[in-house]
Amino acid sequence: MNTKQTRFTLIELLIIIVIFSIIATLSYSALNTSIKQKNAQKIHHKQLIELQKTLHHLERDITQIYNQVVVLDGSGLSIKSVQNEQLLKLNYSVFGKKLIRKDITNKENLY
Structure with a gap:
């Protein structure tokens, strides 16, 4: 009885290695x-949270204005x-790409 053993040829092995390297x-x-x-996405999430906080502060400050003077000059919005x-x-002033909120209440009381 002759049993024929099947083996992989060198070319078949090289083709398999190439396929695996492409998949990898x-x-x-x-x-x-x-x-x-x-x-x-993490960076954008942090920037979005910062923007939401800023807009929340700005909204709160603007909604609490009642018969007050709003001044828009070279230094920003007062x-x-x-x-x-x-x-x-x-x-409120803009520095670079940031909106900066400063409380200047006590500075005026000093003068």
Whole structure:
């Protein structure tokens, strides 16, 4: 009885290695892309939270303006706002890409 053994040839093994290396390369690039997107999403999430806080403060200050003077000049937007039964003078200005809120109530009382 002659039994013929089936074996893989060298060319078949090389083709399998090439296929696996292509799959590994595609998997690595997909994983790398998803990690970069996750990091970008974290940064955007932090910026969105910061923007929401800023808009909340701005909305609160503007809604509490009642018969007060609003001044828009070179230094920014100055408003007087009542918060916790205290009159505050606030100054909003833009520095770079940031909206800066400063409480200048005590500075005026010093002079």
